[in-house]
Amino acid sequence: xxxxxxxxxxxxxxxxxxxxxxxxxxxxxxxxxxxxxxxxxxxxxxxxxxxxxxxxxxxxxxxxxxxxxxxxxxxxxxxxxxxxxxxxxxxxxxxxxxxxxxxxxxxxxxxxxxxxxxxxxxxxxxxxxxxxxxxxxxxxxxxxxxxxxxxxxxxxxxxxxxxxxxxxxxxxxxxxxxxxxxxxxxxxxxxxxxxxxxxxxxxxxxxxxxxxxxxxxxxxxxxxxxxxxxxxxxxxxxxxxxxxxxxxxxxxxxxxxxxxxxx
Amino acid sequence: xxxxxxxxxxxxxxxxxxxxxxxxxxxxxxxxxxxxxxxxxxxxxxxxxxxxxxxxxxxxxxxxxxxxxxxxxxxxxxxxxxxxxxxxxxxxxxxxxxxxxxxxxxxxxxxxxxxxxxxxxxxxxxxxxxxxxxxxxxxxxxxxxxxxxxxxxxxxxxxxxxxxxxxxxxxxxxxxxxxxxxxxxxxxxxxxxxxxxxxxxxxxxxxxxxxxxxxxxxxxxxxxxxxxxxxxxxxxxxxxxxxxxxxxx
Numbered sequence: 304x305x306x307x308x309x310x311x312x313x314x315x316x317x318x319x320x321x322x323x324x325x326x327x328x329x330x331x332x333x334x335x336x337x338x339x340x341x342x343x344x345x346x347x348x349x350x351x352x353x354x355x356x357x358x359x360x361x362x363x364x365x366x367x368x369x370x371x372x373x374x375x376x377x378x379x380x381x382x383x384x385x386x387x388x389x390x391x392x393x394x395x396x397x398x399x400x401x402x403x404x405x406x407x408x409x410x411x412x413x414x415x416x417x418x419x420x421x422x423x424x425x426x427x428x429x430x431x432x433x434x435x436x437x438x439x440x441x442x443x444x445x446x447x448x449x450x451x452x453x454x455x456x457x458x459x460x461x462x463x464x465x466x467x468x469x470x471x472x473x474x475x476x477x478x479x480x481x482x483x484x485x486x487x488x489x490x491x492x493x494x495x496x497x498x499x500x501x502x503x504x505x506x507x508x509x510x511x512x513x514x515x516x517x518x519x520x521x522x523x524x525x526x527x528x529x530x531x532x533x534x535x536x537x538x539x540x541x542x543x544x545x546x547x548x549x550x551x552x553x554x555x556x557x558x559x560x561x562x563x564x565x566x
Numbered sequence: 567x568x569x570x571x572x573x574x575x576x577x578x579x580x581x582x583x584x585x586x587x588x589x590x591x592x593x594x595x596x597x598x599x600x601x602x603x604x605x606x607x608x609x610x611x612x613x614x615x616x617x618x619x620x621x622x623x624x625x626x627x628x629x630x631x632x633x634x635x636x637x638x639x640x641x642x643x644x645x646x647x648x649x650x651x652x653x654x655x656x657x658x659x660x661x662x663x664x665x666x667x668x669x670x671x672x673x674x675x676x677x678x679x680x681x682x683x684x685x686x687x688x689x690x691x692x693x694x695x696x697x698x699x700x701x702x703x704x705x706x707x708x709x710x711x712x713x714x715x716x717x718x719x720x721x722x723x724x725x726x727x728x729x730x731x732x733x734x735x736x737x738x739x740x741x742x743x744x745x746x747x748x749x750x751x752x753x754x755x756x757x758x759x760x761x762x763x764x765x766x767x768x769x770x771x772x773x774x775x776x777x778x779x780x781x782x783x784x785x786x787x788x789x790x791x792x793x794x795x796x797x798x799x800x801x802x803x804x805x806x807x808x809x810x811x812x813x814x815x
Contacts, residue, residue, distance in 0.1 A: 361719060380720050392717035396735040396809075406721050409731075439811065450717075 304373050305334040306461050306493045307358060312367035313518075314353050326518040328353050330367060333512065333521065335461070335493055340484075342496045342504035344550060345514025346561035351497045354519065355465050358495070359386050371461065385459030389466040393438040393449045399425070400434040403452045410457075424456040427486060444475045448482075455486065462490075465497045476500070477535045480507050484534055501554070505546045506537055513553045516561040523553045600782050608786030609793075618771055618787065625756060625768040628684050632691035633752040637745055640696040644703020644744070654704060661701055669694045673759055682765065691755025698747040706740025707733060739809040746802045753795055 313329030328350035335341050345351050356362040358369055363378040371381045380386065393402050403424055407417045425431045428448045438446050447467055454462060464483075468476040480503055487494050498504050504511045505527060513523040527546055529537060537543055567575075582602045588594045589601035600608075612618055647654040669690060676686035710733055718728040734741075760769025768791055775784035 359720070361716070380722055382722070386717075386720040388713055388716060388720075390711070390713040392713045394714065394717075394732070394735070396738065405731075409721070409723075409727075437811075 306337055307333075307335040307369070307371050307495070309333045309358060309369050310367055312354075312357055312364045312369060314350065314357060314362070315365040328357070328517075328519045329364070331520060333358075335495060336509075338491055338493055340487055340494045340496070340507060340509045341512065342498055342508040342510075343512045343514060344498060344501055344504045344554065345519055346516050346554065346558040347499070348561055348564075349514045349517050349557070350519035351499075351514060352465055354514075355386075355463055355495070355497050359384055359463050361386075383460045385454035385457055385462045387447075387450050387454050387462065387464040387467045389469045391438070391443065391446045391450070391470075393446045393453070395438050398435050398437055399430060399441070399449050402438070402449050403456050405453060406457045420456050421452075424452040427455065427489065428452045428482065444471050444479060447471070447479070451483075451486070455490065458490070459492060461493045461495070463495045463497075466499060467496075468503070469499070476503065477506075481534045483507065488531060501547050501550050502538070505543055505550065506533075506535055511546070511550060513550055514557075516557045516564065522557070523550075525549060597779075597781060600785050604782055605785040605789045608782045609789040612783070612786050612790065618768070621767050621771050622790070624684070624766045625760065628687050628756045628767065629691065629749070629752045631684075632688045632695065632756060633745075633749045635688065635692050636696035636699050636748040636752060639692075640699025640744060640748060641703045641741065643696070643700035644705075645707065647700065647704040648707035661697065664697045669755070670758060670762065673762055677763060682763070687756050687759040687764065687767075690759045691752045694755040695748040695751030698751055699744040702740050702744025702747065703737075706737030706744070709740055710736040739806065742802070742806045742809055746799070746806060749802060750795075750799060753798075757791070 309331050311330040311332060313331070314327045316325040316327055318324045331354065343351055343354065353362070357364045358376070360369070360371075360376040360378060360380040369376040371384060374381065394405065397405065400421055403421045404417050407420060412420075421434075422431070425434055428451055430445065430448055430452065433441065433445065438449060441449070447470075451467070467483075468479050471479060483494070483496075484507060496504070496507060508527055509529065511525045511527065512521050513525065514520065515522045525546060528542070585594075585599075586601045586603060589596065589599055647657060672693065673686060673690045676689040680686045680689065714732050714736055715728060718732045723731065756767070757769040760767035761773045764770040768787060772784055772787045772791070775781075775787060
């Protein structure tokens with residue numbers, strides 16, 4: 304059974320004060336494979352983040368159905384799904400340790416197990432020495448890693464990331480991408496990554512979904528064919544350029560269309 | 567100690583020394599102002615003799631009652647304003663101009679309502695301070711970044727748990743600013759009320775000493791009051807600074 308599937312998922316926002324309704328997204332059909340790394344790219348404003356909200360259960364679709372492990376997702380994030388956002392969502396009043404332990408404590412896990420799992424997660428993301436630090440004392444990249452650890456520690460079977468490295472510089476992005484690949488291999492989770500970076504999508508993914516300008520639909524699904532054991536050095540592979548070029552050829556017209564619509 | 571801290575203390579010490587010299591040399595006559603050393607001596611003597619301890623306790627308990635009422639009611643009003651944006655928009659002009667109205671004009675009315683006891687003071691201090699707490703509370707809730715609420719939703723938190731475990735701690739520094747203001751305003755309200763009309767309390771004693779030409783006692787009591795208020799406020803300020811360091815505004 305695919306971990307996540309979407310059937311004719313559509314999002315239409317009702318028009319405010321006499322304006323026509325806004326067809327933001329869809330219809331979208333998608334099936335994620337177990338343990339797959341799937342990325343979504345698309346022009347600005349095509350509804351990538353809305354898509355994540357709908358698939359994760361943060362919002363209910365106007366039409367269509369989403370199922371996670373065979374059960375319908377209806378406006379509530381199902382157990383087993385973890386989300387990492389673009390913006391820093393770490394809790395500033397808690398230490399790194401307490402941030403990561405937040406969900407475990409809410410699940411009434413024993414203190415010993417909380418400590419074991421948090422330490423494990425901190426080791427996995429390389430923040431062991433910062434357990435007692437507050438987010439304000441960390442760099443943007445480290446804070447994002449805290450958020451990733453807070454998600455990972457719950458051992459989600461599906462991890463959805465909404466441009467998690469959007470606010471980071473290029474070098475940090477590449478390294479964080481490598482870390483994400485390592486975590487993906489170690490946890491065996493299925494990953495869906497929303498990104499605006501074509502390179503990032505190509506480098507990290509098994510499959511890239513290319514979205515059209517609004518209303519966003521998938522116009523292409525590209526298999527990269529990368530081995531499971533990979534990192535950012537794949538950028539030197541000749542296939543990398545070819546795949547990125549294919550995505551861009553699909554996306555260029557859509558991006559121009561999106562730009563015209565907003566200017 | 568930091569350089570700024572040294573400058574700060576230096577300014578205070580210099581001002582006290584200049585005042586001491588001006589009083590001792592006769593530049594300022596003793597009837598208007600006693601030298602700071604005598605103020606301090608009188609303050610210590612007053613505390614030692616315990617003559618005004620009952621008044622101090624009366625003032626302090628009145629301030630505590632008014633501050634607690636202001637914090638509780640102010641918080642409730644602030645939360646309501648946040649949860650009900652239309653009410654907030656409707657109330658905005660009143661809130662913005664609230665402190666333009668001198669609340670003390672209502673003090674005689676409260677005396678008529680409650681009698682000449684502690685409660686008119688509590689009432690005047692309350693109306694002077696609770697709005698500051700309400701504004702700080704509403705600002706605090708509004709200041710919480712939407713992403714934190716999204717994160718709470720992604721972790722399947724109920725509405726109640728989101729408020730309890732995310733909204734309240736995220737907005738805590740703002741609430742604390744409100745508490746700090748409410749305490750300061752409660753002090754002002756109570757002392758000023760005691761000045762105007764009262765039979766007990768530190769404000770009343772200061773006014774009484776003034777009217778009886780007991781200059782040294784008046785300044786001694788004033789010094790006790792100032793030091794007390796500064797200590798309370800410094801304590802609150804230190805806690806607030808620690809909170810803000812974690813949750814920058």
